[in-house]
Amino acid sequence: MALPPARVSMPAEARQGEILEIKALIRHPMETGYRVDSRGQPIPRHIVRRFSVAYDGEEVFRMDLTQGVAANPFIAFSTVATRTGELVFTWEDDRGEVVTVRKSLTVTG
Amino acid sequence: MSRGRALALMVMIASLITPLITPLPTHADPLPSGTGFLSEDLQARQADEAANPGMLWVDEGARLWQSPQGATGASCASCHGDATTSMRGIATRYPAVDATSGALLNLEDRINLCRTRHQKAEPYPYESDPLLGLTAYVARQSLGLPMDVETGGAAAPFYAAGEAFFHRRQGQLNLSCAQCHDDNAGRSLRGDTISHGLGNGYPAYRLEWQSLGSLQRRLRSCSFGVRAVQFDYGSPDYLALELYLAKRAQGVAIETPAIRR
Incomplete structure (x- = not known):
């Protein structure tokens, strides 16, 4: 029952043509790779590389992240409600780990 | 002495003693939460559950x-x-x-x-x-409820120890907690504003840490800042201080997880 370390907030219902504001947070160290530990050894880079959102199978938002982004990235974007379907939020990091959150959206009118 | 000069003398004396008889500020009103020292953007992020990383x-x-x-x-x-x-x-x-x-x-x-x-x-x-x-x-679960700790009875010696700690000068900079958080609260310290030192938002998400952290972690940062001994997590000194800070925050609403710089 482990929850993904991510939090997505968006309305569950919307009217056709309505603009939705969607906010996504994930817990991630976003280690830059430029720092050294207490013994002077470099700390390997560990960052989220890509965040993408598919709405009913179609990509509606994508963002490439870099070392310049702080830990626990917060991303807000908007999209237009077109049809009832599932939004799939995917974060991929440079160790190949993938976190996925699914939210369903009901479109009326 | 003419009546005019006597009146002028009385006014002068009154203006001299007035500052002395002005009542000292009491803590009957709750002290202001550190949130007020954040930028509007950070305050909005703290208030929005969808955006608050804590x-x-x-x-x-x-x-x-x-x-x-x-x-x-x-x-x-x-x-x-x-x-x-x-x-x-x-x-x-x-x-x-x-x-x-x-x-x-x-x-x-x-x-x-x-x-x-x-x-x-x-x-x-x-x-x-x-x-x-x-x-x-x-x-x-106590979001928005006012702090209200017990400082009498069995808690009294701990409270006294915390109060003494708060007013004790320490570290290479020879500063007490009170010298910043009572005497200079609200004023600038380099790029930041000195808060009243209330723990009402902890565990809090500090931007400096890029993580959630406990009040004791914050206290260790304070000790480091005045170049004093950093006590271990869970040490009796910090625990007693936490109690004193909680009493200082009497009536201040809990904001966990707050955002702090």
């Missing part, structure tokens, strides 16, 4: 609340049920004295004592994500 830890706490732990296999919910009702207002009363052991406990200690005493589980290490998560989750 909520990631609250989510973890909510999951742990339901998760069976230790030899008994009991979860927090097995005894305490729904946290939104059973834990409401609890954080306003911590740190508090444990009736069984007579020790002063902060919320983290209480959670760990519950683990060892009732769940027969290992205590979580200080500043571990599970302990921060559970503490933040429990404190979140």
Whole structure:
């Protein structure tokens, strides 16, 4: 029952043509790779590389992240409600780990 | 002496003594929360559950609340049920004295004592994500409620120790807590504003840490700042200070997980 370390907030219902504001947070160290530990050894880079959102199978938002982004990235974007379907939020990091959150959206009118 | 000169003398004397008889500020009104010193953007982020990064830890706490732990296999919910009702207002009363052991406990200690005493589980290490998560989750249930700790009775010696600590000069900079957080609160210290030193938002998400952290972690940063001894997590000195700070925050609303710089 482990929850993904991510939090997505968006309305569950919307009217056709309505603009939705969607906010996504994930817990991630976003280690830059430029720092050294207490013994002077470099700390390997560990960052989220890509965040993408598919709405009913179609990509509606994508963002490439870099070392310049702080830990626990917060991303807000908007999209237009077109049809009832599932939004799939995917974060991929440079160790190949993938976190996925699914939210369903009901479109009326 | 003419009447005019006598009047002028009286006015002068009155203006001299007026500053002396102005009542000293009391803490009858709650002190202002540190949130007021944040930028509008950060205040908005703190208030928005969808944007506040501390909520990631609250989510973890909510999951742990339901998760069976230790030899008994009991979860927090097995005894305490729904946290939104059973834990409401609890954080306003911590740190508090444990009736069984007579020790002063902060919320983290209480959670760990519950683990060892009732769940027969290992205590979580200080500043571990599970302990921060559970503490933040429990404190979140008191969101908006005013701090109200007990400082009499069994808590009195701890409160006195905390008060003494707050006013004691320490470290290479030879500063007491009061010199910044009473005498200069609201004024600038380099790029930041000095707060009144209330713990009402902890565990808080500090931008400097890029993580949630406990009030004791913040106190260790303060000790480091004045180049004084950094006490260990859970040390009696910091615990007593936490109690004193909680009393200073009497009536201030809990904001966990707050955002702090």
